[in-house]
Amino acid sequence: MTFHKIAIIGGTGPQGRGLALWLARAGHTVVVGSRSAERAAEAAAEIEARSGAQVTGTDNEGAASSAEVVFIVVPWDGHEALVRALAPVLDGKVVVSCVNPLGFDARGAYGLVVAEGSAAEQTQGLVPGARVVGAFHHLSAVSLWESEEPLDHEDVLVCGDDAEAKSLVLELAAAVTGRAGIDAGALRLAGQLEPLTAVLIGVNRRYKTRSGVAIVGIDR
Numbered sequence: 366m367t368f369h370k371i372a373i374i375g376g377t378g379p380q381g382r383g384l385a386l387w388l389a390r391a392g393h394t395v396v397v398g399s400r401s402a403e404r405a406a407e408a409a410a411e412i413e414a415r416s417g418a419q420v421t422g423t424d425n426e427g428a429a430s431s432a433e434v435v436f437i438v439v440p441w442d443g444h445e446a447l448v449r450a451l452a453p454v455l456d457g458k459v460v461v462s463c464v465n466p467l468g469f470d471a472r473g474a475y476g477l478v479v480a481e482g483s484a485a486e487q488t489q490g491l492v493p494g495a496r497v498v499g500a501f502h503h504l505s506a507v508s509l510w511e512s513e514e515p516l517d518h519e520d521v522l523v524c525g526d527d528a529e530a531k532s533l534v535l536e537l538a539a540a541v542t543g544r545a546g547i548d549a550g551a552l553r554l555a556g557q558l559e560p561l562t563a564v565l566i567g568v569n570r571r572y573k574t575r576s577g578v579a580i581v582g583i584d585r
């Protein structure tokens with residue numbers, strides 16, 4: 366396995382912390398990013414205590430500029446402004462979009478219509494030189510943080526147009542869950558993967574569980 370320096374933008378939130386935990390445990394060098402360097406340092410200390418691996422934290426721009434691979438793990442609200450602001454430091458990097466543009470109303474969660482097709486494609490449009498890959502949309506933050514065992518009964522679906530970047534992220538999926546990621550196709554398919562999370566949230570509510578995605582029919 367090749368080890369990478371990975372920035373987790375939004376790493377103070379539950380999903381970013383959970384991903385950071387498993388990436389750090391797997392031996393990658395993780396830097397947590399936040400709009401506040403202080404919050405980032407606090408989250409990094411928590412992840413470090415939990416993982417036993419050294420984790421640092423700094424502001425989003427500092428984190429992204431110091432890393433080779435940058436995870437975007439922020440809410441859809443504010444996503445465009447954040448990516449626009451970070452565009453100069455994301456240029457040329459592998460950028461992993463984990464963002465699910467979802468709405469919530471009395472009937473539950475639903476996928477929002479995104480003009481660019483998906484959050485991942487919005488990032489690609491704002492930073493044409495970035496090597497954007499969509500992944501990790503369906504892993505539960507609670508499962509990531511609480512599970513002592515690898516989540517190797519779940520699949521990470523990975524989409525992207527840059528073959529080399531996609532294969533790097535397929536390996537990172539294996540680092541997080543313990544089983545190889547699934548090549549889910551081109552970046553435009555993020556438009557199907559991101560709103561699928563609304564279905565999982567509905568299943569979770571009805572069955573009082575933490576559901577996930579597992580693909581059958583693949584020779585592993």
Ligand SMILES: NC(=O)c1ccc[n+]([C@@H]2O[C@H](COP(=O)([O-])OP(=O)(O)OC[C@H]3O[C@@H](n4cnc5c(N)ncnc54)[C@H](OP(=O)(O)O)[C@@H]3O)[C@@H](O)[C@H]2O)c1
Nearest residue numbers: 375377378379380399400438439440443464465502505506
């Ligand atoms: N939670 C899950 O189980 C889960 C599962 C799969 C995918 N996701 C996706 O992962 C992303 C993050 O989820 P989450 O539950 O961790 O979200 P969250 O806690 O609401 O946000 C994560 C972090 O993003 C930063 N942030 C919040 N609003 C922002 C804004 N307007 N601009 C820039 N940064 C902002 C905050 O960090 P600072 O205040 O420190 O900057 C926050 O701690 C979402 O797109 C979600 O759809 C979540």
